[in-house]
Amino acid sequence: MKAAVVPEVHGKWQLKDVPTPKPGSDQVLIKMHASGICYTDVHMTEGILPARFPNTIGHEPVGEIVELGQNVTTRKIGDRVGVPWVQHTCGRCEWCQRGKSLFCSEQIGTGVNIAGGHAEYMVAYADATQLLPEGLQYEQAAPIFCAGYTVYSGLRIAEPKPHERIAIVGVGGLGHLAIQYAKVCGFETIAITHSKDKEELAYKLGADVVISDGKGLKKSGGADVILATSNSYKATGDTLKGLRPDGRLVLL
Ligand SMILES: [Zn+2]
Ligand SMILES: [Zn+2]
Known part of the structure; x- marks a missing residue:
């Protein structure tokens, strides 16, 4: 072979x-x-x-x-x-x-x-x-066996309650799945990306709101769970400005 x-x-x-x-x-x-x-x-x-x-x-x-x-x-x-x-x-x-x-x-x-x-x-x-x-x-199933497991594990570990808001930092290999999982699980889903060209995709995948940074997250009401899929510590750290009291940041 x-x-x-x-x-x-x-x-x-x-x-x-x-x-x-x-x-x-x-x-x-x-x-x-x-x-x-x-x-x-x-x-x-x-x-x-x-x-x-x-x-x-x-x-x-x-x-x-x-x-x-x-x-x-x-x-x-x-x-x-x-x-x-x-x-x-x-x-x-x-x-x-x-x-x-x-x-x-x-x-x-x-x-x-x-x-x-x-x-x-x-x-x-x-x-x-x-x-x-x-x-x-x-072709659609393959990435679930790493990227999909990873983001769904993060979501489970955060133990979100039904009323909570989930923010996903980064719309890439992990983030584009995290948005879909959070949404399909019934959570208000916020995508955080600096890339303007990913906004449309994030909405298509189910994001309720797409914003660019922690300040924007705070302004939009904040998040109870932040799933960090970005490989930028700077972008991830910045989103903490929008983490609500009793919130959880999960590094994926
Ligand atoms: Zn992998
Ligand atoms: Zn063992």
Whole structure:
């Protein structure tokens, strides 16, 4: 099969012919239909986040199950699935027992210590795969497995109450999803962006108000929850001017 291989830290990605992997016990083989590109791919390539090399990265993979390993009972051939970042954890450490498996030091992460989705096929733990709803296109599903999880986690952690106002800083890869999730969950949704050319998109995605900074946020009544998706600390810090008493700022 063809795979994008990162040969070494700081290395250039190479399109290579590599053996098609075989699913082990409790694993499935997935034929990739889409694999999202995330800025974390750059962080991993540049050694800012840990990864083994040579490596095939890609942690927003979606596709169709074409082979089952031994002991797989919950998935079948033909299932349309996506794979999240964390596939497997020890189940015994403090973090696993607290239900925060993301912090498990023994975790098997997609594209970290098991090959990721930038390839024609990938192997994944069956229980980690998530079934895709019928009618959802692969291309639309892929980014949900990182960007979507990330923003929805932030929204959940903030525990917004029904009357609260949610502000989203930044209308990019994360922010454009956060606006849609906040809106569809029924919250008054405020988009904060300095980019004039993103205003129209923010409204289209469901924002009730689009403003450019913390002063504007305060003037508009403030926010109970700020979901910070911008990579600018300056822009994020500035929005605190509009955070209401008892408000929560969540850094994504
Ligand atoms: Zn990512
Ligand atoms: Zn653990």
